[in-house]
Amino acid sequence: MKRFCPKASFLLFIITLVLTSSVYSEAQSCRPSGRIEGKNAPPGQCNQENDSDCCVQEKMYTTYECSPAVSTYTKAYLTLNSFQNGGDGGGPSECDNQYHSDDTPVVALSTGWFNHESRCLKNITISANGKSVVAMVVDECDSTKGCDEEHDYQPPCPNNIVDASKAVWEALGVPQDQWGGLDITWSDA
Ligand SMILES: *[C@@H]1O[C@H](CO)[C@@H](O)[C@H](O)[C@H]1NC(C)=O
Ligand SMILES: *[C@@H]1O[C@H](CO)[C@@H](O)[C@H](O)[C@H]1NC(C)=O
Numbered sequence: 001m002k003r004f005c006p007k008a009s010f011l012l013f014i015i016t017l018v019l020t021s022s023v024y025s026e027a028q029s030c031r032p033s034g035r036i037e038g039k040n041a042p043p044g045q046c047n048q049e050n051d052s053d054c055c056v057q058e059k060m061y062t063t064y065e066c067s068p069a070v071s072t073y074t075k076a077y078l079t080l081n082s083f084q085n086g087g088d089g090g091g092p093s094e095c096d097n098q099y100h101s102d103d104t105p106v107v108a109l110s111t112g113w114f115n116h117e118s119r120c121l122k123n124i125t126i127s128a129n130g131k132s133v134v135a136m137v138v139d140e141c142d143s144t145k146g147c148d149e150e151h152d153y154q155p156p157c158p159n160n161i162v163d164a165s166k167a168v169w170e171a172l173g174v175p176q177d178q179w180g181g182l183d184i185t186w187s188d189a
Pocket of ligand 1: 047081082084086087102165166
């Protein structure tokens with residue numbers, strides 16, 4: 001007859017716990033939080049300079065409250081934004097309520113990475129093209145909302161965006177005619 005062995009069964013219990021929780025966290029990886037329906041911008045709204053997208057009437061847009069896990073090589077998509085007064089970033093930056101010159105390396109991060117302002121005014125290192133640049137996080141690229149006046153009738157941000165000033169694109173040595181969309185990696189600096 002097999003004797004009940006508390007130590008072994010406890011160990012087995014722990015192993016099972018660890019295995020299921022790692023499988024669980026894998027399955028938990030960032031999923032959409034909802035969808036919103038696009039509305040056409042009123043005349044004169046939604047500035048399409050610098051390739052900004054405008055919401056399309058009745059098109060459905062996916063929203064996210066999370067972003068992919070951050071590592072030392074977090075994959076992301078780099079976009080172009082102006083953080084200057086009158087630029088396509090809208091109002092002043094969320095982190096410091098200030099505008100920032102396009103000649104300073106600053107970025108906005110998708111909601112999940114912005115992480116309730118926890119990266120505000122911290123630096124990240126952005127790498128692409130065999131080059132890297134340190135940029136300061138000053139704003140959020142809202143993945144949870146969009147297609148309204150507050151967001152200049154632009155769609156919600158995807159959850160993997162580093163939205164960067166001109167200075168970042170210059171520092172990465174990207175030719176100007178290719179500014180706007182680039183696969184990059186980033187990490188906390
Ligand atoms: C477009 O980008 C350029 C270069 O960053 C900037 O000077 C200009 O203000 C931007 N336009 C808008 C509407 O944001
Ligand atoms: C971020 O980088 C800038 C420019 O390199 C530097 O002046 C600033 O002190 C850095 N900020 C932090 C929080 O490390």
